[in-house]
Amino acid sequence: MKTVQVLDKSFSIYLSEEKILEQVKRVADEINRDLEGQDPIFMGILNGSFMFASDLYKDIVVDSQITFLKLASYEGTSSTGKIKRLIGINEDIKDKTVVVIEDIVDTGHTLENIIKQLNGYEPKSIKIVTLLFKPGAYQKDYPIDYTCFEIPNDFILGYGLDYDGYGRNLRDIYKIVE
Numbered sequence: 719m720k721t722v723q724v725l726d727k728s729f730s731i732y733l734s735e736e737k738i739l740e741q742v743k744r745v746a747d748e749i750n751r752d753l754e755g756q757d758p759i760f761m762g763i764l765n766g767s768f769m770f771a772s773d774l775y776k777d778i779v780v781d782s783q784i785t786f787l788k789l790a791s792y793e794g795t796s797s798t799g800k801i802k803r804l805i806g807i808n809e810d811i812k813d814k815t816v817v818v819i820e821d822i823v824d825t826g827h828t829l830e831n832i833i834k835q836l837n838g839y840e841p842k843s844i845k846i847v848t849l850l851f852k853p854g855a856y857q858k859d860y861p862i863d864y865t866c867f868e869i870p871n872d873f874i875l876g877y878g879l880d881y882d883g884y885g886r887n888l889r890d891i892y893k894i895v896e
Contacts (some may be wrong), residue, residue, distance in 0.1 A: 722892055724885045729875060729892035733867065738849075738877060738891065739773060741866035745847060746777030748864055749817065753780050758815040758845075760784040763832065764806075765886070766821035769878035770849040770866075774819060785809055789828065802828070804835045816841045821878050822850040824871070826858030833860060850874070850891075 720731040760778070762771035764786050775784050787806040816836055823829055829846065836844055847864035855871045856862075875881045876888030885892070 720890075721895065722885075722888065724875060724881050727881060728895040729881075729885075730895050731890050732869075732872075732874060732893040733877075733891040735877070735889040738866070742770065742773045742849075743777050745864045745866050746774055749774075749845075749847065750777075750779050753782075753815060753817070753845075756780070756815045758782045758817050759809055759811055760817045760819055761836075762786045762819040763821070763828075764788040766878045766880070767819045767849070769886070770821055771819045774847070783809065787832075789831070802831050804832060807836075807839065811836070812840045813842045815843050815845065817845045817847055820846065820848040822852070822874075823848045823862060824852040824855040826856050826860065829860060830858050849877070850879075 722729050758780065760771070760775060760782060762768060762784065765788070768786070771784065771786070785806065785808070787804050789802040789804060818832060818836070820829065823846070833844055845863040846860065848862055849866045851862055851865045851868050852871050853868055873894040874891055875885035876891045878886050879891070880886045
């Protein structure tokens with residue numbers, strides 16, 4: 719079993735690059751079928767989705783655009799201490815199909831924040847595509863339209879996902895060794 723050390727933690731291989739790319743292709747084929755003729759705009763959520771978004775978009779054949787958004791956090795402006803605001807929306811998405819590209823959906827809190835903000839721009843519809851989905855941790859009702867893998871609530875890294883900023887460059891996905 720292949721293991722890696724990232725900072726103070728050990729991780730073992732969980733999903734190989736080959737398996738990841740097979741599922742990315744499957745999901746891209748579903749999106750191509752479902753969104754034919756709709757001219758969607760894909761929005762990758764940084765930093766974690768950059769590898770997934772790149773591989774997914776290589777297999778998208780419908781006329782479309784891609785852009786990347788980042789959530790900016792601000793301290794001390796609410797009772798929770800944090801407000802997240804999407805930055806990087808430069809395209810007119812009114813009456814367009816928006817496909818949000820997430821690396822991972824666990825509780826759904828970040829996703830809810832993104833959807834609420836995007837709805838303010840009056841898109842025709844919002845679709846969610848995620849590389850990884852943790853149904854056991856999900857606390858929201860928003861449908862996840864396209865999922866490559868459903869996984870347990872383990873801590874993982876690689877293929878864009880990180881541990882304190884490290885490990886995003888790994889081609890495979892690893893889970894923490896307890």
